[in-house]
Amino acid sequence: MMQKQVDENFLYLTRAGIDTHQEPVVYMREDCHVCHSEGFNAQGRVRICVEERSIIATLNIVTGDFLSHQKAALSDSAWKLLGAKEGDKARFKHAPPVESMSHVRGKLYGKPFTLEAAREIITDISQERYSDIQLSAFVTSCAANAMSLEETIAVTQAMVECGQKFAWGDGVQVLDKHCVGGLPGNRTTPIVVAIVAANGLLMPKTSSRAITSPAGTADTMETLTNVILSFEQMQKVVRDQGACLAWGGSVSLSPTDDIIIRVERALDLDSEGQLVASVISKKIAAGSTHVLIDIPVGPTAKVRSVELAERLGNLLKDTAAALGLHVQTIISDGTQPVGRGVGPALEARDILAILQNKPKAPTDLRQRALTLAATLLEMGKKCGHREGLALATRTLESGQAWQKFVAICDAQGGLREPPLAQHRYDIVAQRAGVVAMFNNRVISRLASLAGAPNAPAAGLDLHVRLGDKVEKGQPLMTLHAEAAGELEYALDFYRAHPEVLRVEEEVV
């Protein structure tokens, strides 16, 4: 009788067709024999086993009629994580407690993370054994009792260890750059990579897509070429061109990072230690040896004062150094958006204009890219100290950077023309005066509402900069959208949030 019972204790798996983002969810009928015999409750944590594979998922109880008594349905994330096939026979039991949560509780009560504790926590997170509630407690514990340098190093190392790692050869110098986010339009990467690679340095760049912002570098590059490269394709492009401009999502560098970032964003909680672990772990996993990090500072940027930027810079450098990575930082102006376009295709157009040395190319974006490329050329010993800017400018103006960019795009699948939006609307100045303030966050939101990045041509074009004098009725920016509805929606938002930029009476 017992054997029989055990053999009957399964359900067939099916796809729920529900995207619960990262958290794996299983849907089971309240009155199915497994729920009944196991005593499962809604929101309970359940271990699902198919043959030798198993995952832990959060249970949602089906009270409606859409699921058979003989089936359990999995969310998209659970389906993928388990590697399930339609009709797989699965067994279910209460998930065991996640042991590493004891370290999180310890941290809450003031006990610092050891390397061993960090490894256990990060491994469990990467295996998606933490529920959202548990992830939040981990993130919160790191903020409540701020991580020391030692703890930050331990967490960073643990994050590196549990992902894929690129190796570009012993003793090879591998350059990279990173920006501590927050500035709309600040799309320097494609220009910097082209200049640096044109000088024979290795820069295998992987970038992210936007999550809440109107564009990530991968979104922008995707309007120009293919960015979805396998590990092997990426290696070939880098071998041939010395660089790539690929989406990092197809390679599994520091997989815990995306999971943690999502929870931090939901809590609006920026823990410095977590930010450092996130950035440094990804760079080490990417096989980088020399990294330049741009920290824009401004009242509506991510970092709001030079003091905070310096402290963050030191923590970045010290953590990196402990793990054998050389990091330099640049503190830059974060008071207003960069370039003209905000949104994938509009930013791509700015990049092309700069690389092609068009007279109307936005000078601020050009200057920022040159400064960063200059520092990387110096870090890579392609020129002496303070000679980088001249070399970078020469590389750009001579067309070598443009040639390298075209070659990289060709290697990735060919250069293409970024799309143009059909629907546009000029937002004009309601008064004459001087442009006195930009709110970066509201500008990003406005471009997102117009459809960016899902609609690649959507976003906005800024026609003015801080300090510009404007006449009443003069266009301040143009909204771009692929659908009339989206344009109207962004406009509604603009009307409710006129603080996107402020025109003040000129102080004489």
Added chain:
Amino acid sequence: MMQKQVDENFLYLTRAGIDTHQEPVVYMREDCHVCHSEGFNAQGRVRICVEERSIIATLNIVTGDFLSHQKAALSDSAWKLLGAKEGDKARFKHAPPVESMSHVRGKLYGKPFTLEAAREIITDISQERYSDIQLSAFVTSCAANAMSLEETIAVTQAMVECGQKFAWGDGVQVLDKHCVGGLPGNRTTPIVVAIVAANGLLMPKTSSRAITSPAGTADTMETLTNVILSFEQMQKVVRDQGACLAWGGSVSLSPTDDIIIRVERALDLDSEGQLVASVISKKIAAGSTHVLIDIPVGPTAKVRSVELAERLGNLLKDTAAALGLHVQTIISDGTQPVGRGVGPALEARDILAILQNKPKAPTDLRQRALTLAATLLEMGKKCGHREGLALATRTLESGQAWQKFVAICDAQGGLREPPLAQHRYDIVAQRAGVVAMFNNRVISRLASLAGAPNAPAAGLDLHVRLGDKVEKGQPLMTLHAEAAGELEYALDFYRAHPEVLRVEEEVV
């Protein structure tokens, strides 16, 4: 054009038929016009408006085919919270940030909660504006920077303010009792209420159902009478009988409490301040004036040392006093289960045996109930100091308590016979010796697996107590189940966890 756009921006509501427990969830197609125009992402927080009503829900994106483009589906909790009807026209926008989370972030960085901050947080939680991730951060922040007495008072007061409150009349003395959980079978409440009410004191008792344990007082009472009373019915029963034994879930006392407890349980995080706020807020909301709190202490009970019990007792008393409630505490033995039965009907049978003065009634449960009733009689000034035990014993032995119990059950809808389980199995001693240890947690789990409390007759009967001598083959306990499968399932668990009780060689 704009007006048109706004008018088209709705979906019809339907029930998803999914129980996501407390967190409200909305299911929308990725490619529906609202997701598209609003730029919603999976796990985003969305405000759903129907006419003047609105709720905030977490978005799950439907990637399958089961939902129409014109519809959005709501989880059971979202449906209930919004008061939705099939086909309601709903509008959707990004949920605004929850402002009170700034106090949670403040607490994380060491800023204590003010009463104002506590009010804003608790109001938002009670309106279900916090996601699970945010709730976890709140609970974690209370544990990381333990709440002071002042903060505990503030949170307790805020919890009282945002629920329903019972008023039994000015200057009326209202008695209550509470047990800081953890002991299987410790079902003293029905006996205590009968004795206290038989002496003319007011004791309008509301109890909870089990969440993870094999029985709550409401589950046990439900095998004997109806416990689902409206506020008006409850008032009538109390007016006529001086007491009731009702389920507290139908009245909304301290509604935030259940939400917070669920997250604490998921984190296995017992914050003392939260425990105190939970207990005291419910008692004040119930209109109690004098409360006796039982704190069992034992290695497998909730409180593990007398020192911790005393500290907890003081925090309970001081918080209650600040809010005008008189609390006394009793520290009791928590080393083993109480009575014989564990599970709703088996516990009900023990209660009946005691109230009916049956010779075989379990003496430990009887003694605990008498001790608690005695203290309440003294608190209620029905007798002098140290005269309570004699009065309680007289009330029980004379049959007055039994008469009062029958009268209360009659007023609630009539006394009934608790059910008997069809399937039983004796677990016998594998060796001769002395019963040396009980694991309360494993015993609770065993009774739950046998089906309690969903199967009211399920659970287990203990035949031995600590220190009892047993022969090899002598029954130690009997498992009760309503289905053969559940019996086998509990047995499987027992075989894997023989530490439920330990028989050792007798030390002479």
